[in-house]
Amino acid sequence: MLVVETIAKIRRAHFVQGKGIKAICRELKVSRKVVRKVLRSDETAFEYERSVQPMPKLGAFKPELDRILAINDARPVRERLTLIRIFEELRGLGYEGGYDAVRRYARGWQREQSSLSAAAFVPLSFDPGEAYQFDWSHEIVLINGTTVTVKVAHVRLCHSRMLFVRAYPRESQEMVFDAHDRAFAFFKGACTRGIYDNMKTAVETIFVGRERAYNRRFLQMCGHYLVDPVACTPASGWEKGQVENQVGLVRERFFTPRLRVKSYEELNAWLLDRTIAYAKAHRHPEQRDRTVWEVFEAERASLVPYRGRFDGFHAVPVSVSKTCLVRFDNNRYSVAAGAVGRPAEIRAYADRIEIRQEGRIVGEHPRCFGRDQTIYDPWHYVPVLARKPGALRNGAPFKDWILPAHLDRVCRKLGTAPDGGRQMVDILTAVLSDGLPAVEAACSEALAEGVHSADVILNILARAREPAPTITIMTPDALRLRHEPAADCARYDNLRRAV
Template identity: 75%
Template sequence: MLVVETIGKIRRAYFVQGKSIKAIVRELRVSRRTVRRVIRSEETEFSYERSSQPQPKIGPWRDQLDALLAANAARASRERLTMIRIFEELRGLGYEGSYDAVRRYAAAWKRRESEATAAAYVPLSFAPGEAYQFDWSHEVVVIDGVTTTVKVAHVRLCHSRMMLVRAYPRETQEMVFDAHDRAFAFFGGACTRGIYDNMRTAVDAVFTGKKRTYNRRFLQMCSHYLVDPVACTPASGWEKGQVENQVGTVRQRFFAPRVKVKSYDELNAWLEDRCVAWAKAHRHPETPERTIWEMFEEEQPSLVPYRGSFDGFHAVPAAVSKTCLVRFDSNKYSVMASAVGRPVEIRAYAERIEVRQDGPVVGEHRRAFGRGKTVYDPWHYVPVLARKPGALRNGAPFKDWELPAPLERVRRKLKSVPDGDRQMVEILSAALADGLSAVEAACTEALADGVHSSDVILNILARRREPAPPATIATPEALRLVHEPVADCARYDTPRRAAR
């Protein structure tokens, strides 16, 4: 095969220097046929590609190898076999050729498949406030020393490319609601259209074309923020390509190297700061003279105004056990003792759990993640202590109970009293009626006087509940007595003697 330098020498010798073909052949030691080909073709480079690669060993095994390659491509990326493993499986079927032949055939097979499935796309353009895109990704971080896989919600404005990412322990519906509320509050508004994939927390059924049956609670959220939801065609990620590309960018720029934080709150605050810094430092892809942040500030007036937080909870019914506990998501939460024996409704938010019974709230806790955890509120069990005061010392809800300082001092002093548990229960029960601040003030006053019994503390509370004496009415000067009457008890004897 001729190199480019030799072709150049032949062309210059013939066209510039005027040499004959015979002279060029003698000087450059090439054949006459080659010189004539260069002169007549006007080409500056010649390349050779074999039209068909002979594969005497692999030819009889082509169908089996195609089946192995197709099955391997259909597997999840984490489960795919390496090429050496495929070669070993083919050897197990009886193939006696080399690994290199299998590797070359597999590369050609992959190239043919990619060419067959390659598709062209139309670039999309969005008006200010027209649409946003939503998606999830899984990232690995270290939270309080534990390596954790977090679920990251991505929200991206299609016009300005402004983004907000937020990490959660789950991809459940209440997390979707919270991610939207945080994003719309951060952006200062929502778009008229939201673009999603067919995630189960939003779509109940997928029909032909764009027709979908959306989840009722998801539609309520969209109605609250005045958003029209649109679901992508299955396996057509290009319809929300902006947020798909954002997932890779965030993974490379935000989560590498591995982030180490103390809590989800710290992680989300850090992610929000990174999103703002990223927008201020990077140019808009369609308007390079302006940053993403500048385009976002321009888009904000076109957004649908933020309408306040949506009550985004996931409700499930539950039964209350005799230990005043309800079970949710493999964990237990305490409720008021009065709720025992009747069904309740658990409302799960992204960060808290709310338990209601016929409307009123009978329990509220910060949400626990994981399995087998029990979350107590000791005040839920105080009415039970009235019947069983001895449970105050060893009851599970009261271990590590942090009371206000005056109540804790009274509790320590009452431990040495024979009926100290009963007296402490009476004081705690008073807090349910009079309020914790009033009981705390009464304990402070009693301790200042050097006493700590429940009778004294309850007496102080009773005195503070009594109405204050009426205010003294000022007597006008014209009605004031000049001579006050003299007390004379003898005048009562006069009617008594008359009666005789």
Template identity: 80%
Template sequence: MKGVDTIARIRREFFVRGKTIKQIARELHIARNTVRKVLRSGATEFRYERERQPLPRIGPWREDLDRLLALNDAKPTRERLTLIRLFEELRGLGYEGGYDAVRRYARSWRREQSTSATAVFVPLSFAPGEAYQFDWSHEAILLNGMPVTVKVAHVRLCHSRMMFVRAYPRESQEMVFDAHDRAFAFFKGACRRGIYDNMKTAVDTIFIGKERAYNRRFLQMCGHYLVEPVACTPASGWEKGQVENQVGLVRERFFTPRLRVKSYDELNAWLLDQCIAYAKAHAHPEHRDRTIWQVFEAERVSLVPYPGPFDGFHAIPASVSRTCLVRFDSNKYSVAASAVGRPVEIRAYADRIECRQDGRVVAQHVRCFGRDQTIFDPWHYVPVLARKPGALRNGAPFKDWILPAALERVRRKHAGRDDGDRQMVSILAAVLSDGLPAVEAACAEALSEGVWSADVILNILARQREPEPPRTITTPQALRLRHEPQADCARYDSIRRAV
């Protein structure tokens, strides 16, 4: 078929210069029927598309080639074969055609697949306080100069588009609880529905349709905040498209270029400031005359009031070793010596762990996210020192133990003495009964008098426990007699008569 330039020239020669069809055909070396077709149709362009491709060589092998293309397309990107490799496999099955036919067929096959896979969406609209969306993302930062991948929790109010972002070392359930609590405390309320994907920390079993078996602790959290959880269809991220878009926005604006921070607290404080700054600087996508922050302020009155923090912990049982240690998350933590011999319950929070036994707390530590580390609290081992005072010098829990100033001076005074360890253990044991401030004050008083013996310090503590009764202050006015005594000599006469 002739090009548009030839068609344009035919039309000019006929309608402008008045030439006949025969003259135009002779000058342009084209058939007169072609000239007539151009003039009668009035079109300025002709296209020819073959309705059916015969594919004489590849026709018998279409099913095999479709199977190879489908299997290859289902593989991960790194494992997919090139089209040359697929052509060689097809040749191994007996195909005798050329590579160009396979290449053209594969191109049309991919075009059909992309056309059939094109998804169509319906825009969603939410009322104030109706729903929020939750999701996780992984971001790369430099933490204390080391490259670290942090897990970022995203919460987004569907009506106002207000977002809340917080980073954690893990995606475990206690981190989910903490992220919700901090988000609702920031929003000053929660929505009536929460939209999630099917994360394992929330969903135990996926049934047909929207039916889910939610995790028991996750349902407890939702019941505390009066939220109805809704899980998306598997592999259907568009059902929570707002938070999915937020992940890309936060990655582009907040984590690019790579952040350099010293701690998670510093990172999270910076992220919260960025969320507020973004909301105050950008217009709402639906209410263009107001910012996201202004719409969020108006939505706050429609939120379910914030009821206070949820006790969001993940509990597991653990046994206590004879060295007063429990193992959790590839690390060891010390517990009180009185807990040895019976199991304890470890409650893991986002920032700390608690060990409980029979309803009482036997240990509390800042959570460690490393591996193969041992976290000691030296006070857990003080009762053991009463039986083994020599362990004070070389015991692992007591190395680099930072004591208050007066106690540290007393410890240095006793260092190197024959009975120094035993006396120091007696002073430390008093902390368990009298408290650290009282023992610190007793040590300071003893040092001010130039003594540091354990007997003296314990004596000071005993006097503090049982203070002397207040002394009566006598004055000349108090000693003055109000009634002068009267002399009675008859009493002496009675005594003389008795004698």
């Protein structure tokens, strides 16, 4: 095969130096046929490829090799056999040829299959406020010194390419609701259409074509924000290619190298700052004279106005144990003592949980994402102390209980009294009726007088509850008496005579 250097020498010798074919052959030691081919074809490179590959030993095994290759191609990537393993399997069937023939045939087979399955795509264009795309990704960060895999929610406006990302501990439905609310609050509006994959928190059943049975709570959220949800074809990520590309971009620019933060709040504040900085620094891919942030500012006028926060909770029925606890998500949370023995409902939000019973809240706590932890609110157990005051000393809810300053000082002083526990329970019980500020003020007044007994504090509270003296009604000047009438009893005597 002629190399390009030899072809170049032949062409320069003939067309520049004016040498004849015979002289070129003698100088470069090539045949006249080769020189004529170069000069007549006007080509600068020649390649040779065998049109027919005989493969005499492989010929009878081609159908079997096609079957093995087809089965292997249908397997998951991690489970596919290498060409050496396929060659060994073919040898086990009686093939006596070499590995190179199998390798060349397999490469040709793969090229042929790729050409048959190659897909072409049409570039998409979106109007301002028309659509957004949503997706999740998993990233690894160090939170308070511990390696954690966080779930990152991605929202992307299709027209302006403005992005929003927020990290969560889970991908549950309440996290989906919170991510949408925070994204729309940041954008100051929503689009008329939302593009999703078939995540379980949104889609319950996939039918033929575009038909989907969406989750009821997910549809409620979409109805609140006036969004029409659209689910992609399964395993067709290119239908929401913008947010798919955003996942790789955020992973490369925001999470590499590995982030070190103290909490999710710090991580999300940092992500929001980086998002805005990226949008202000990078050009829009279609409108090259404007940044992503500038196009986003122009698109805001076309967004559906933000409708306010959607009450995005995940409801779970629970039963209240005799220890005033309910179990949710591998943890236990306390509720008011009056809720024991009746069913309740937990409303789980992204950052907190509410326990409701018959329409009223009987417990509210920050959400815990650990396992086998118990979260107490000591005030839930104060009514129980009225019957069991001894529990104040060793009760688990009262360990490391932080009370207001004056109330805590009274508690420490009563700790040395013989019946101090009973007195402290009486004071704590008064909080349920009078409120913590009033009891704290009464404790402050009692300590100022040098006393700390429960009787004094309760007496101060009782006096504070007494109604104030009646305010004297002032007579306006218009009704004030100007001329005082004179008393004349003779008129009564005249009446008596008449009778």
